[in-house]
Amino acid sequence: MRQKLLIVDDEPGIVDMLKSYFEPQYEVLTAYSGDEALRKVAAVPDLILLDINMPGMDGLAVCRKIRAYITCPILFLTARLEAADKIGGFGAGADDYIVKPFDLDELGARVAAHLRREQRRQHSATVRFFGELSVDYSARTVTVCGEEIAFSRREFDILELLSLHAGQVFDRERIYEAVWGLEGDGSSDVVMEHIRKIRAKLGLHTLHGYIETVWGCGYKWNG
Numbered sequence: 001m002r003q004k005l006l007i008v009d010d011e012p013g014i015v016d017m018l019k020s021y022f023e024p025q026y027e028v029l030t031a032y033s034g035d036e037a038l039r040k041v042a043a044v045p046d047l048i049l050l051d052i053n054m055p056g057m058d059g060l061a062v063c064r065k066i067r068a069y070i071t072c073p074i075l076f077l078t079a080r081l082e083a084a085d086k087i088g089g090f091g092a093g094a095d096d097y098i099v100k101p102f103d104l105d106e107l108g109a110r111v112a113a114h115l116r117r118e119q120r121r122q123h124s125a126t127v128r129f130f131g132e133l134s135v136d137y138s139a140r141t142v143t144v145c146g147e148e149i150a151f152s153r154r155e156f157d158i159l160e161l162l163s164l165h166a167g168q169v170f171d172r173e174r175i176y177e178a179v180w181g182l183e184g185d186g187s188s189d190v191v192m193e194h195i196r197k198i199r200a201k202l203g204l205h206t207l208h209g210y211i212e213t214v215w216g217c218g219y220k221w222n223g
Contacts, residue, residue: 002025002026002027003026003027003046003047003115004026004027004028004029004043004044004045004046004047005022005026005027005028005029005045005046005047005048005049005111006029006030006031006037006040006041006043006045006047006048006049007019007022007028007029007030007031007048007049008030008031008032008033008034008036008037008040008048008049008050008051008054008059008062009032009049009051009054009077010032010033010051010054010055011051012032014051014077014100015030015032017104018049018107021104021107021108022108022111026046029043029045033054033055033056033057034054034056034057034058034059034061034062035056035057037050037062037066038057038062038065038066041066041069041070044070044072045070045072046072046115046118047072047073047074047075047111047114047115047118048070048072048073048074048075049075049077049098049111050062050063050074050075050076050077050094051076051077051078052076052077052078052089053078053079059076059077059078060088060089060092063076063089063092063093063094064092064093067092067093068170068174068177068178069177069178069181071164072118073095073096073114073115073117073118074093074094074095075094075095075096075097075098075110075111075114076089076094076096076097076098077098077100077102078097078098078099078100079099079100080099095114096110096114098110126138128163128164130163130166130210130221130223131208131223132144132145132206132208133202133206133208133210133223135159135160135163137160137164140156140160142156142159144202144205144206145205145206147205149201149202149204149205150201151198151201152197154179154180154194155194155197155198155201157178157179158175158179158191158194158195158198159198159211161175161178161179162175162211162219162220162221163210163221163223165221166220166221166222166223167220167221167222168220168221169214169217169218169219169220170218170219170220171217171218172188172189172191172192172218172219173188174218175188175191175218175219176188176190176191179191195211195219198211199211208222209222210222210223
């Protein structure tokens with residue numbers, strides 16, 4: 001099965017050019033606005049090329065909305081690259097920047113490199129080790145020094161989300177949306193209680209604080 005790219009840009013000429021370039025190698029989806037991009041991510045692309053400067057919902061807003069649900073690489077397309085723009089983009093969840101005008105072969109090489117890196121990450125993400133703690137994402141088990149710790153479904157989902165994005169800060173709303181999704185009919189306050197339970201269970205086996213509170217922002221995994 002061919003890997004799938006989603007190209008998002010409000011300029012039809014750029015979309016057509018990129019589609020023609022990438023179609024021989026990849027399955028290509030296109031969107032011409034932020035709203036259309038939100039609908040197209042349901043197809044689960046392997047990589048997204050996302051224009052920043054679009055009318056209405058811009059690329060930064062799109063990236064922030066989908067990042068809790070989409071783990072694939074997101075490469076921003078931008079006509080300029082100031083330091084503040086770069087910091088804001090990486091904060092929103094971008095993996096790379098492509099400055100317009102760009103060389104198509106260089107862009108193609110970057111896309112291929114990100115896809116290869118993502119494949120390696122997926123293959124190595126079945127089990128991860130954080131000091132004395134290990135997480136088996138396929139078996140959904142957590143062990144400390146070989147002793148398994150029992151977690152509820154939601155507790156493991158939160159632990160999985162944070163540990164797969166070590167160092168990245170997630171606020172309560174983003175955790176709630178990512179873990180409860182469409183099933184959620186409560187409030188993000190429930191996240192605090194689940195975090196408390198996860199910490200308590202880990203605390204019985206290790207002194208290391210794996211889930212760190214970033215005051216005023218949320219939580220992050222401290223592996």
